Amino acid sequence: MVVNGRFLRNSLNRSWLILIGLTLITTALAESGTLTTLSIAFIAVIAMAKGRLIIREYMEMKTANPLLYWGLMAYVAVFSAAMALLAARA
Amino acid sequence: MNRTLVEAPPTAPERYTPANPAVWVFVLSEMSEFAFFFIAFLLVKFLNPELFGHGAERLAVWAGFINTLILITSSWFVARGVQGMKRNGDRRRTAVWLALTLGAALLYCLVKYLEYRWNVEHGVTIRGDLFFSLYYYLTFNHLLHVLIGVCVIGWALIQTLLGAYDRHHVEGLEGAATYWHMIDLVWILLFPMLYIVG
Numbered sequence: 001m002v003v004n005g006r007f008l009r010n011s012l013n014r015s016w017l018i019l020i021g022l023t024l025i026t027t028a029l030a031e032s033g034t035l036t037t038l039s040i041a042f043i044a045v046i047a048m049a050k051g052r053l054i055i056r057e058y059m060e061m062k063t064a065n066p067l068l069y070w071g072l073m074a075y076v077a078v079f080s081a082a083m084a085l086l087a088a089r090a
Numbered sequence: 091m092n093r094t095l096v097e098a099p100p101t102a103p104e105r106y107t108p109a110n111p112a113v114w115v116f117v118l119s120e121m122s123e124f125a126f127f128f129i130a131f132l133l134v135k136f137l138n139p140e141l142f143g144h145g146a147e148r149l150a151v152w153a154g155f156i157n158t159l160i161l162i163t164s165s166w167f168v169a170r171g172v173q174g175m176k177r178n179g180d181r182r183r184t185a186v187w188l189a190l191t192l193g194a195a196l197l198y199c200l201v202k203y204l205e206y207r208w209n210v211e212h213g214v215t216i217r218g219d220l221f222f223s224l225y226y227y228l229t230f231n232h233l234l235h236v237l238i239g240v241c242v243i244g245w246a247l248i249q250t251l252l253g254a255y256d257r258h259h260v261e262g263l264e265g266a267a268t269y270w271h272m273i274d275l276v277w278i279l280l281f282p283m284l285y286i287v288g
Contacts (some may be wrong), residue, residue, distance in 0.1 A: 005146065007150060008171075012124055012166060012169045012173060013166075013169055015166070016162065016163065016166040019162045020159060020162060020163075020164075021157045023155065023159060023281075026257070026282060027151065027155045027286075029110065029286070030146075030151055030285070030286040031151065032212055035287065036284075038146065040287055043282050043286055044272065044282070046282075047278055047282050048146075049281060050278045051275060051278050051279070054165065054271055054278065055275070056273050057169070057265075058165050058166070058168075058169040058199065058211060058268075058274070059108065059270050059271045059275075060106075060108050060172075060264075061107075061108075062190075063104065063105055063106045064105065064108070065105065065107045066108040068107060068114065071118075072275070073277075075121060075125070076278070078278065079125075079128050079132075079279050079283075080282075081281065082132050083130075083279075083282065083283050083287055084287070086135055086136055087135075087287040087288075089139070
């Protein structure tokens with residue numbers, strides 16, 4: 001598959017590439033050795049960013065009921081933050 | 091007399107929520123189930139930090155990584171299928187995207203099988219300790235949801251081939267896609283929680 005201008009004009013394709021990139025960053029951080037508080041916070045932020053892309057682009061929630069949209073965003077944000085806070089505490 | 095042209099005020103973007111309310115009740119109840127699992131995992135971790143310190147290091151990160159790529163890609167396949175149907179009612183192309191999703195789902199199951207086999211070979215069993223018990227509980231539960239998703243996407247594929255959807259009738263297809271994206275969304279949290287941070 002050739003990643004050309006036409007391919008990138010579609011927001012779903014762009015989101016897919018970004019999601020793949022963010023997954024590579026998360027795994028590279030995990031494989032780089034001991035995780036610091038900063039890297040754990042970064043991993044949590046990446047999880048939130050990935051969740052946001054899936055909710056907005058894949059699930060097409062950009063124009064959906066705000067309660068549903070923000071509920072889904074809060075779900076991802078709360079558990080990502082809780083994961084980071086507990087890891088930093090340990 | 092000059093007439094002042096009064097422009098109509100800009101209208102707010104039209105609200106549109108994909109899929110029907112019944113699907114959302116189902117999806118939200120599934121997400122609530124996973125929320126309880128996450129809370130249980132985090133609570134046990136809070137109470138037993140020493141057990142969770144090195145749990146992730148013993149897991150097959152490669153398997154979690156590959157399955158993350160597979161799920162992200164499968165979600166993209168579904169989204170492209172829905173987009174194709176909405177834009178030009180292309181049933182054939184939508185069917186291809188849905189078939190690719192099913193292929194990705196089966197690949198996910200294969201990687202999960204290889205991961206569990208690798209675990210057994212490396213002494214990572216369900217009776218290892220609390221971390222590994224929760225890891226198996228969460229990942230196996232997610233696998234079950236993937237299998238339900240396979241049935242849902244399979245049904246949407248059959249409906250697509252039978253001509254049940256067109257540009258203006260995509261609610262069923264959107265419902266199947268929403269369920270699949272929910273599976274992806276949950277995995278986005280499970281992957282760092284279990285395999286990376288531990």
